[in-house]
Amino acid sequence: MKFNHRHVLSMEQFSAADIHAVLDTAENFLELNSREIKKVPTLRGRAVINFFFEPSTRTRTSFEIAGKRLSADMLNLSGSSSSVVKGESLVDTALTLRSMNPDIVVVRHSHAGAPHLMARHVGAHVINAGDGQHQHPTQGLLDLMTVRQRFGQIEGLKVAIVGDILHSRVARSDLIGFQKCGAEVWLCGPPTLLPPEFARFGARMTYNLEEALTGAHVIILLRVQAERMNSAFFPTAREYSQRYGLNSEKLKWARKDAVVMHPGPMNRGVEIDPSVADGAHSLILRQVENGVSVRAALMMMLLGGGDRPRGDA
Amino acid sequence: MSAGVREPVQVMNRRDFGRALDRLAHEIVERNQGVENLALIGIRTGGAFLAERLQKQIGKIEGVKPLLGIIDITLYRDDFANGLSNPVMGPTEIDFSLAGKKVVLVDDVLFTGRTVRAAMDALMDHGRPTRVQLVVMCDRGHRELPIQPDYTGIVAQTTRSENVKVRMKELGEEDGVWIEPPRPRTLPVAVLPPPAKERSKRKK
Numbered sequence: 291m292k293f294n295h296r297h298v299l300s301m302e303q304f305s306a307a308d309i310h311a312v313l314d315t316a317e318n319f320l321e322l323n324s325r326e327i328k329k330v331p332t333l334r335g336r337a338v339i340n341f342f343f344e345p346s347t348r349t350r351t352s353f354e355i356a357g358k359r360l361s362a363d364m365l366n367l368s369g370s371s372s373s374v375v376k377g378e379s380l381v382d383t384a385l386t387l388r389s390m391n392p393d394i395v396v397v398r399h400s401h402a403g404a405p406h407l408m409a410r411h412v413g414a415h416v417i418n419a420g421d422g423q424h425q426h427p428t429q430g431l432l433d434l435m436t437v438r439q440r441f442g443q444i445e446g447l448k449v450a451i452v453g454d455i456l457h458s459r460v461a462r463s464d465l466i467g468f469q470k471c472g473a474e475v476w477l478c479g480p481p482t483l484l485p486p487e488f489a490r491f492g493a494r495m496t497y498n499l500e501e502a503l504t505g506a507h508v509i510i511l512l513r514v515q516a517e518r519m520n521s522a523f524f525p526t527a528r529e530y531s532q533r534y535g536l537n538s539e540k541l542k543w544a545r546k547d548a549v550v551m552h553p554g555p556m557n558r559g560v561e562i563d564p565s566v567a568d569g570a571h572s573l574i575l576r577q578v579e580n581g582v583s584v585r586a587a588l589m590m591m592l593l594g595g596g597d598r599p600r601g602d603a
Numbered sequence: 604m605s606a607g608v609r610e611p612v613q614v615m616n617r618r619d620f621g622r623a624l625d626r627l628a629h630e631i632v633e634r635n636q637g638v639e640n641l642a643l644i645g646i647r648t649g650g651a652f653l654a655e656r657l658q659k660q661i662g663k664i665e666g667v668k669p670l671l672g673i674i675d676i677t678l679y680r681d682d683f684a685n686g687l688s689n690p691v692m693g694p695t696e697i698d699f700s701l702a703g704k705k706v707v708l709v710d711d712v713l714f715t716g717r718t719v720r721a722a723m724d725a726l727m728d729h730g731r732p733t734r735v736q737l738v739v740m741c742d743r744g745h746r747e748l749p750i751q752p753d754y755t756g757i758v759a760q761t762t763r764s765e766n767v768k769v770r771m772k773e774l775g776e777e778d779g780v781w782i783e784p785p786r787p788r789t790l791p792v793a794v795l796p797p798p799a800k801e802r803s804k805r806k807k
Binding site for chain 2: 315317318321325326327329330332333590593594
């Protein structure tokens with residue numbers, strides 16, 4: 291099995307075999323958590339820059355822990371504290387970073403495609419940590435890992451992704467990833483947040499939560515972003531919660547062994563009821579744990595491949 | 604330098620292999636005065652099967668089996684930075700602390716010593732053993748680091764480019780040790796420059 295990827299930009303770049311190879315490696319990284327010394331020397335002397343143009347604690351911390359476990363030097367830069375606010379273009383930022391000779395640059399940006407542009411100029415491996423409403427491939431991989439761990443396979447499962455599909459990069463990465471691995475993906479949300487164009491990806495779509503959940507193995511809830519609550523996408527958070535929020539009653543529509551996942555941060559009482567978030571079906575904390583392993587596996591696989599990208603993507 | 608082998612040569616057959624295994628098991632329990640606090644740690648993948656066999660053999664001799672673990676050294680390799688092509692990592696299975704244990708590292712072939720160096724680093728991250736010893740089925744020479752085995756199945760004279768294969772029934776083959784001729788070295792096609800004629804054509 292050859293892992294022929296210089297960058298991790300989108301779930302689209304991976305074959306099902308690639309995905310399983312990453313997950314296999316990530317599974318082996320879990321063992322590090324139980325050790326006395328949770329650090330290995332693999333990436334000693336390598337530099338990883340976390341460049342977050344958009345606020346994030348969870349994903350940034352996850353990358354930081356993953357890099358530190360591998361002994362890489364981690365450097366955190368945030369958009370608000372960098373020269374970006376002074377009007378520097380993305381390409382100039384990339385060229386500046388390039389002259390610092392990093393090995394991996396992890397990029398989060400509010401515009402779709404920003405990591406792809408970075409990849410063309412930064413001269414290092416780029417990992418997309420979320421770009422606009424486009425992709426969040428490491429989240430997609432950790433979701434796949436969490437599901438595979440529980441069910442032993444992904445093929446043939448029914449996966450319901452519920453909530454703000456329109457604005458969600460997690461939904462896009464999950465949709466592509468689960469489909470590549472042979473799952474049946476259902477998208478569900480209010481009509482204003484469920485664009486009909488998604489049918490082109492081959493997803494099943496419904497506005498009715500019961501239909502989406504019936505027979506589902508996996509329920510992935512998406513965060514209702516606070517800034518949308520006051521715009522016209524749905525009347526009130528309460529109404530959203532009544533129609534699309536998951537509580538223990540509605541969870542009964544799904545299979546008995548169904549699992550509930552959420553990329554976080556959650557709005558308890560809006561898209562997820564606390565009884566579900568803390569209940570036996572929830573794998574939300576497992577997702578966080580797996581996130582570190584997936585990111586460590588990707589860093590190792592990118593840098594283990596040998597040649598390092600120069601200017602060309 | 605000798606010309607080396609042209610055909611695979613068997614230096615240990617199934618019966619030799621069984622006798623060596625038996626002797627190694629005896630030597631290990633003798634040197635460690637039993638199996639108390641003794642842990643066999645096989646280096647993935649060849650050493651893992653060998654460690655299992657030694658555990659079974661020592662169990663037969665002493666009536667008690669020593670502890671058994673398997674270690675993967677991918678994350679500790681010193682050639683990581685030079686670009687391994689697609690390192691494949693296997694699981695490490697050590698479900699006990701190594702603190703206070705007498706550890707016997709088990710590998711099938713000892714060559715440059717770099718694998719053993721990496722395995723020792725990995726071991727230390729699982730606790731502080733009181734002693735670490737090394738057992739190998741075949742010592743083929745050509746060390747690049749100051750590492751020597753405590754117990755050896757066979758010492759084989761080899762040239763640097765030959766391959767030493769320890770075959771075991773766990774891998775679907777009959778137990779034995781073989782020396783194989785060097786693999787033919789081929790350059791990737793893309794690296795070869797086009798013939799001179801073509802190059803001059805291209806310029807026109």
